[in-house]
Amino acid sequence: MTHTEGMLRDGALENKTIIVTGGGTGLGKSMAGYFLRLGANVVICSRKADVLANTADELRQSTGGRITFVACDVRKTEEVEQVIARAIETFGRVDGLVNNSAGNFISPTERLSYKAVDTIVDIVLRGTYYFTLALGKYWIENQIKGTVLNIVTTYATTGSGWVVPSAMAKAGVLTMTKSLAFEWARHGIRLNAIAPGPFPTKGAWDRLFPEELARKFSFENRIPLARTGDHQELANLAAYLISNFSAYMTGEVITLDGGEVLSAGQFNFLKEVTDDQWDAIEDQIKSATRTGKTPE
Numbered sequence: 001m002t003h004t005e006g007m008l009r010d011g012a013l014e015n016k017t018i019i020v021t022g023g024g025t026g027l028g029k030s031m032a033g034y035f036l037r038l039g040a041n042v043v044i045c046s047r048k049a050d051v052l053a054n055t056a057d058e059l060r061q062s063t064g065g066r067i068t069f070v071a072c073d074v075r076k077t078e079e080v081e082q083v084i085a086r087a088i089e090t091f092g093r094v095d096g097l098v099n100n101s102a103g104n105f106i107s108p109t110e111r112l113s114y115k116a117v118d119t120i121v122d123i124v125l126r127g128t129y130y131f132t133l134a135l136g137k138y139w140i141e142n143q144i145k146g147t148v149l150n151i152v153t154t155y156a157t158t159g160s161g162w163v164v165p166s167a168m169a170k171a172g173v174l175t176m177t178k179s180l181a182f183e184w185a186r187h188g189i190r191l192n193a194i195a196p197g198p199f200p201t202k203g204a205w206d207r208l209f210p211e212e213l214a215r216k217f218s219f220e221n222r223i224p225l226a227r228t229g230d231h232q233e234l235a236n237l238a239a240y241l242i243s244n245f246s247a248y249m250t251g252e253v254i255t256l257d258g259g260e261v262l263s264a265g266q267f268n269f270l271k272e273v274t275d276d277q278w279d280a281i282e283d284q285i286k287s288a289t290r291t292g293k294t295p296e
C-alpha cells in the first residue's frame, strides 16, 4: 500500500450525488475522479464550459462513472441555483458539496486595486456561502442529511502576507464551516474542511510560484516531510469526509501539509544544529546546571 493509492472501499460513495465546484481542473478534478471511482454521481461546475466538458469526458471514460457538468460563476446566485437544479434533474437529489473553486495570486497588498481584492474574496467567500446556503435550504426542506466539504488553506488560521484577499476569504469560509456545523447539526447536516499544504496544480503554481520564485524557494527545505502532496492523498481525505464513515465528525478542519504549518515552532531554528554542536551544547547546559546548584 502506498500514499498514492485509493483508500476507501469500492462503493463507499454509492447512491450519493456530489457537486464539486472548480471540478474541471487541479484538485477538484482529482477529487471528482476519485468520487466517481467510489460510485458517486458527480456534478462539476466552474466558469469554463470547454474545460468542464473535456474533464467530464475524460473522467467518464477513465472511471465509467456518472458525471455531468454545468458552467457556473459561483459569484452569481442564479447560476449556483441552476447547478443545483440540474444536479437534481439529472440524478434525483444532491447529497454532498465540495466548495473547491478559488481565485488567488501573490502580490504586495498595497499594489492591489479594490476590484482585485473583491475578485478573490467574491470567488472564495461569496461563492462558498452562496452554494452552501442554497444547498442547506434544499437539504433542510427535503430532510436530507447533506455534507459540505470546504477546501481552505493553512493560512486561513495563521494568516499570511502577500495573499491577503485569499487569507481573509478562506478564514471566513473556515468560520462559516464551524458556525454552521453547530447550527445545522440538528438537521443532520455536517460541514468539515481540509487545509492543504502545497499540492502541485497548474492553477496554483502559475499564480503562486512563478518561475522566478520557484527557482529560489524549494519545498524540500520548507516542508518537514520534504515533498509536496500527491493528489490522491487529498482525494482520500476528501472522500472520507464526504462519506458516511465520517458521520461523527463535524466542524473540523484537517491540515494535510507534510508539517509545513509547524515551521512557526519557536525552537525549530535548531534544525540547523549539527551533532558536534549538540555535544558542545549538552556539555554547556549540564555545566551551567551543575554550577547553578545550591552547595551542600
Ligand SMILES: CCCCC/C=C/C(=O)SCCNC(=O)CCNC(=O)[C@H](O)C(C)(C)COP(=O)(O)OP(=O)(O)OC[C@H]1O[C@@H](n2cnc3c(N)ncnc32)[C@H](O)[C@@H]1OP(=O)(O)O
Pocket: 102, 103, 104, 105, 106, 107, 111, 112, 113, 114, 115, 116, 117, 119, 120, 153, 166, 197, 198, 199, 203, 204, 207, 208
Ligand atoms: C502552495 C500553497 C498554496 C496556497 C493556497 C492556494 C490557494 C489557491 O487558491 S490556489 C488556486 C489558484 N487558482 C486560481 O486562481 C484559478 C482562478 N483564477 C483566475 O481566474 C484569475 O487568476 C483571477 C483570480 C484574477 C480571476 O480572473 P478574472 O475574473 O478574469 O479577473 P481579472 O483578470 O479581470 O482580474 C480582476 C482584478 O484583479 C487584478 N489582478 C489580477 N491578477 C493580478 C495580479 N497578479 N496582481 C495584481 N492584480 C491582479 C486585475 O488587474 C483586476 O483588477 P483591475 O485592474 O482593478 O480591474
Ligand SMILES: NC(=O)C1=CN([C@@H]2O[C@H](COP(=O)(O)OP(=O)(O)OC[C@H]3O[C@@H](n4cnc5c(N)ncnc54)[C@H](OP(=O)(O)O)[C@@H]3O)[C@@H](O)[C@H]2O)C=CC1
Pocket: 021, 022, 023, 024, 025, 026, 027, 028, 045, 046, 047, 048, 049, 051, 072, 073, 074, 075, 099, 100, 101, 102, 103, 104, 123, 127, 151, 152, 153, 154, 195, 196, 197, 198, 199, 200, 201, 202, 203, 204
Ligand atoms: N494547490 C494547492 O497547493 C492548494 C490549493 N488549495 C485550494 O484548493 C482548491 C483548488 O485549487 P487548485 O486545484 O490548486 O487550483 P485550480 O486553479 O486548478 O482550481 C481552481 C478552480 O476554481 C475555478 N474557479 C475560479 N473562479 C471561479 C468562479 N468565479 N466560479 C466558479 N469556479 C471558479 C476554476 O475554474 P474556471 O477558471 O473554469 O472558473 C478552477 O477550476 C482551491 O480552493 C485552493 O484554494 C489550498 C491550498 C493549497
